[in-house]
Amino acid sequence: MFSSELELQNIFHNHLQKNAAPNEKIIDEFNARFGNVDIVKVTNNNNYTLSKEQALLLSEFRYARIVSLLHKKAVRTIEYIINTSGYDSNTVKYILRKLVSVDIVNEIGLSRYLISDQFSFPFLEFTSYEAKLHDWKKAITQANNNKNFSAYSYVVFPDKTAKKLVTNKKDYFKYNNIGLIGVTEECFTTYIDVTKKVIPLKKNATLIASIAKFILLDNQKKQLII
Known part of the structure; x- marks a missing residue:
């Protein structure tokens, strides 16, 4: 039915696009921390956004990692941040200076830090899809990686293959909480739905970086349209 995974991916993208709600966007080849995800659906649940400078920093994992260790009310010392992050002292100090410069972080007192009261995390929800023609084991591995930033994670196969997997491999998908979708033209x-994974945004560096990457990508597309 499909000559390549790319053809499968393109047709499934079109199906998703037709069914997308006004607050949903469909993105191909999304650059997550563990490699490109074939397709992601991004649901915007509020109106918060990031400035370009904030998004550029947070799209890099090391900045997102430091922010994930901070809090708006509980003060974190630089010693705590160094010990918990695994980064060396100079790296942490540099990252904190940059985060302070774009109003994500406040330094209160000497080497004591809080997330700025004026900064709010956008709440974007990711649904990930990995498209494969046959290799269901690889698909599950990739889909499991995608759960690091996705509330829902699915694998997508040609419909005939998906039906066989429901019959023979259903337990694998259920055990891993990975959804299974079959596609025709x-x-x-x-065929198998998933339970939503509740991800604590403020403590999840991979999700923070993914949100920033999406905002940068979305803004670039808007500028091209204009």
Whole structure:
């Protein structure tokens, strides 16, 4: 039915796009920390955003990692940040200076830090999809990686393959909380659904970086349209 994974991916993208809500966007080849995800659906649940400078910093994992260790009310010392992050002293000091410069972090007193009261995390929810023609084991491995930043994670196969997997491998998907979708040229069917994974945004560096990457990508697309 499909000559390549790319063809499968493109057709499934079009199906998702047709069914997308006004607050949802469909992105191909999203650059997550563990490699490109074939397709992500991004749901915007509020109006918060990041400045370009804030998004540029947080899109790098090391900045997101430091922010994930901070709090708006509980003060963190630089010693705590160094010991917990695993970065050396000079790296942590440099990152903190940059975060302070774009109003994400406040230094209160000597080497004591809080997330700025004026800074709010955008709440974006990711649903990830990995498209494969046959290799279900690789698909599950990639989908498990995607759960580091995704509330929902699915694998996508041609419909005939998906039906066989439901019959023979259903327990693997259920055990890993990975969804299974079958695709034809006309439509797609969700054969195995998933339970939403609740991700604590402020403590999840991978999710923070993913949100920043999406905002940068989305802004670039808007500028091209203009």
